[in-house]
Amino acid sequence: MPTRPLVTQPFHPAGELVLTEGRMEALSRLLFVVENQRDFAVVHGPPRIGKTRLLDELARQTTATRRPVVQLDAAGLSRAEWPAALLSACPGSAGGTNEWIQLEDLILGWGLAGGAGLWIVDHLDRAADDLIPAVMRLLQLLSRREVHGSLVVALDALEALGPLRPRVEWRIELQPWTPDETAAAIELCQNRQTDGGPQFSRPAMAAIYEIAGGCPATTIRVCELASLAAGLYGVTSIDAQLVHDASQPLSSRPRDWTTSDLGAMTVEHAMATLLRD
Numbered sequence: 001m002p003t004r005p006l007v008t009q010p011f012h013p014a015g016e017l018v019l020t021e022g023r024m025e026a027l028s029r030l031l032f033v034v035e036n037q038r039d040f041a042v043v044h045g046p047p048r049i050g051k052t053r054l055l056d057e058l059a060r061q062t063t064a065t066r067r068p069v070v071q072l073d074a075a076g077l078s079r080a081e082w083p084a085a086l087l088s089a090c091p092g093s094a095g096g097t098n099e100w101i102q103l104e105d106l107i108l109g110w111g112l113a114g115g116a117g118l119w120i121v122d123h124l125d126r127a128a129d130d131l132i133p134a135v136m137r138l139l140q141l142l143s144r145r146e147v148h149g150s151l152v153v154a155l156d157a158l159e160a161l162g163p164l165r166p167r168v169e170w171r172i173e174l175q176p177w178t179p180d181e182t183a184a185a186i187e188l189c190q191n192r193q194t195d196g197g198p199q200f201s202r203p204a205m206a207a208i209y210e211i212a213g214g215c216p217a218t219t220i221r222v223c224e225l226a227s228l229a230a231g232l233y234g235v236t237s238i239d240a241q242l243v244h245d246a247s248q249p250l251s252s253r254p255r256d257w258t259t260s261d262l263g264a265m266t267v268e269h270a271m272a273t274l275l276r277d
Contacts, residue, residue, distance in 0.1 A: 017053040018188060018216060020181045026172045030058045030152060034067070034118050037148040038169050040139055044158050045174030048217040051154040054174065055120050058152065068110050068117030074131060075123040082134045100137070107141050107149060116142055116149030124153050125160035132162050139167060176214025179206065185216070186223060198230035200238045207240040211247050222247045
């Protein structure tokens with residue numbers, strides 16, 4: 001039986017950006033784009049690297065400055081759905097027909113009132129259709145001299161931009177965390193916990209990097225598993241062996257699994273396997 005209760009709070013709040021040094025630099029560059037009303041920036045990097053979390057934080061901080069923010073997830077969108085989806089994401093929009101005309105009027109109105117703000121399109125390369133012509137049309141509206149709006153697009157690879165690629169003014173590439181960044185992120189999350197959670201040793205952090213490969217989402221998932229296992233076993237310090245034991249349901253995946261598959265496995269399923277063993 002455990003000698004201490006199981007961890008009751010997540011290792012890191014779901015959906016919140018872990019501000020490592022590299023992510024802080026990326027966020028600063030994007031905030032510069034918005035502050036200086038640059039037309040077009042792109043965030044790219046492999047799946048589960050933290051692009052959406054970065055854009056969410058950018059939107060949050062931009063909203064705090066009272067600038068308009070329009071945020072749209074393009075995953076699964078068709079060309080026919082794009083205008084209505086974009087319009088419905090606009091603050092204060094009532095929707096309706098003639099979406100492009102409404103969008104143009106809205107953008108112009110915001111521009112004349114001080115700036116058309118920030119427009120975010122996430123997962124552009126996961127749309128159901130090729131949305132590049134539609135994004136190009138939006139960019140043309142935001143690039144008008146009297147509008148002063150910024151468009152930030154996120155996708156896995158720059159090649160998916162096609163003819164839009166020459167228009168990119170700012171390119172932010174997110175890389176996997178290094179071993180040092182992984183350790184710094186784990187320490188940052190540990191320091192924010194209020195329930196006296198178990199502490200990760202340096203060898204444990206190295207083991208987490210070995211398993212997660214610097215993928216932020218998978219790193220947090222492995223930390224959650226190890227924290228739960230520490231509570232189960234009644235220990236206050238997490239070593240490398242406990243990390244490997246706790247993540248065994250993940251690290252024993254078939255060879256053709258990807259890092260995304262690893263990060264997508266639920267903590268509940270992994271812990272059920274651990275308890276069964």
